[in-house]
Amino acid sequence: MQVQIVDHPLAAARLTTMRDKTTDNAAFRAALSDLTQMLVYEALADAPTATVSIETPLTAFDGARLATPPLLVPVLRAGLGMVEQAHAMVPEAHVGFVGVARDETTAEPVPYLESLPDDLASLPVFVLDPMLATGGSMLHTIELLVARNATDITAVCVVAAPEGVAALERSGHPVRLVVAAVDERLDETAYIVPGLGDAGDRQFGPR
Numbered sequence: 175m176q177v178q179i180v181d182h183p184l185a186a187a188r189l190t191t192m193r194d195k196t197t198d199n200a201a202f203r204a205a206l207s208d209l210t211q212m213l214v215y216e217a218l219a220d221a222p223t224a225t226v227s228i229e230t231p232l233t234a235f236d237g238a239r240l241a242t243p244p245l246l247v248p249v250l251r252a253g254l255g256m257v258e259q260a261h262a263m264v265p266e267a268h269v270g271f272v273g274v275a276r277d278e279t280t281a282e283p284v285p286y287l288e289s290l291p292d293d294l295a296s297l298p299v300f301v302l303d304p305m306l307a308t309g310g311s312m313l314h315t316i317e318l319l320v321a322r323n324a325t326d327i328t329a330v331c332v333v334a335a336p337e338g339v340a341a342l343e344r345s346g347h348p349v350r351l352v353v354a355a356v357d358e359r360l361d362e363t364a365y366i367v368p369g370l371g372d373a374g375d376r377q378f379g380p381r
């Protein structure tokens with residue numbers, strides 16, 4: 175599996191703001207939005223383009239547009255903080271939604287929402303979720319996509335645990351990972367260390 179770590183001073187600065195426990199909800203959301211812009215920019219660096227013939231004020235010109243804009247799929251709740259910025263970067267993209275919440279005691283994903291197009295055979299898909307911990311929520315989402323014939327999936331995350339990266343790798347699904355950092359480990363409650371805490375709570379408050 176391809177793992178692309180977005181290692182840039184501006185990304186590191188936003189991630190540091192997100193990790194800081196004194197950062198309030200609004201500043202956390204702002205840093206996540208900025209960082210999403212960088213992650214999506216990097217995730218699309220090799221995307222195929224199609225030619226668009228236009229006229230500049232001076233002459234004819236063959237320009238470019240994305241050949242196939244990806245379907246954006248935020249994983250609720252925490253992925254909601256990424257979708258507006260990702261959509262601003264790719265305004266022509268369609269958006270699907272998946273809702274999953276980890277059971278607090280087992281850390282197993284509990285699905286509660288699924289709103290996706292029926293056929294994803296010819297569409298790249300960007301799954302937006304800041305946290306890849308055990309990988310359970312991401313794998314649940316990827317399985318929904320693969321069941322709809324998706325063959326080109328990018329997980330766009332902020333922080334991953336090595337355990338989550340390994341789970342994606344083991345799954346054999348057609349996925350690559352674009353992430354700002356791969357942290358040390360999971361703790362005994364399956365939270366990422368050093369991490370940034372609960373990405374949903376830090377944006378929206380406790381559920």
Ligand SMILES: O=P(O)(O)OC[C@H]1O[C@H](OP(=O)(O)OP(=O)(O)O)[C@H](O)[C@@H]1O
Pocket residue numbers: 249250251252253274275276277281283303304305306307308309310311312338364372373374375381
């Ligand atoms: O890799 P995993 O072990 O599955 O953990 C990662 C998931 O946990 C968080 O969501 P959470 O369940 O806290 O829901 P929330 O976004 O509503 O807070 C996060 O946004 C991921 O979806």
Ligand SMILES: O=c1cc[nH]c(=O)[nH]1
Pocket residue numbers: 252305307364365366367369370371372373374
């Ligand atoms: O560290 C973690 C693990 C799962 N979900 C989060 O929001 N944070």
Ligand SMILES: [Mg+2]
Pocket residue numbers: 252372373374375
């Ligand atoms: Mg949460």
